[in-house]
Amino acid sequence: MRIIVKDTEQELDIAAALEVTKQVIVKPDSVLTFAGGQTTIGLHQEIVNLYKQWNVDYSELKAFTLDEYVGLSPEDHKSVSFRIRNQVLNHLNIKSGNIHMPDGMAEDLDKACREYNALLDRHAVDLEILGIGTNGHIGFNEPGTEFHLDTHVKDLASRTAEMKAGFFGSADRVPKQGLTVGIKRIMMSKQILLLAKGKSKAEIIKKAIYGQITPEIPASVLQLHPFLTVMLDKEAAEML
Known part of the structure; x- marks a missing residue:
């Protein structure tokens, strides 16, 4: 495990973008999994900045996304x-x-999960980008999610709905389910880049990195990955 701490969110975003860009330069046909949420917005901006500055070629990249809300179309501005x-x-x-990207509008969600797994079977992920929820979720793998699951449909925890309430207008408007790559599949990635920012993530980062490995803190399983990089700003790292 590598733990990298940066003074500010912007420094963290730039450092993470450099990791992604180096991966693409070294292996242009890399397979990357992108994550949504507030944590990765700055990273995405810096990836685009470096792409423009260095003329990085992404034409052979294979991009997957980690999850999607059930019931939201790709045209919905709130969809992942x-x-x-x-x-x-x-x-x-x-x-x-x-x-x-997972199909949150599929009539048969189980079939959509199987089809996404089949795609991932043909494209081994070189770098998995993850954020972490204050309850330890990664993707929509909420506390209690079994580690052996592959892509599946998951009921979203009330705490997750509360955290997303501002974006959707209220907790009641947050979709009740998500379609997510499972922990089994996440752990199959060749490299994992876990990002966290702010004081609100400090406690869960300590538990996930140094605590007991348990399904009650899904991110704790990442301790077992041989090539895990954890990038934090000072506030998220204050309890380490």
Whole structure:
């Protein structure tokens, strides 16, 4: 495990973007999994900045996304798909056919999960980008999620709904379920980059990095990954 602490959020975003950019430069046909949420917005901006400054070629990159809300279309501005496209992918020279996202509008969600797993079976992930919830969730793998699960549909915890309430207008408007890459699949990635910012993440980061490995803190399983990089700002690292 590598733990990297930066003084500010912007320094963290730049350092994380450098990690992603180096991966693409060294292996242009890399497979990356992108994560939504507030934590990765700055990272996405810095990836685009470096792409423009260094003329990085993303044409062979294969991009996956970690999760999606059930019931939201890719055109919905609140969907994970829309935000990741709008924040980063639409600004790179990545081929549209190389972008893969879970289908939260599928009539048969179990089938959609199986199809996404089949895609991932054909594209081993080189770098998995993750944020972490204050309850320790990664993706929509909420506390209590079994480690052996692959892509699946998950009921969102009330704490997650509360954290997303500002974005959706209220907790009641947050979708009740998410379609998410499972912990089993996350752990199959060759490298993992875990990001956390702010005082609100300090306690859970301490538990996830140094605490007991337990499904009650899904991110704790990342301790077992051989190539995990944890990037934190000073506030998120204050309890380490």
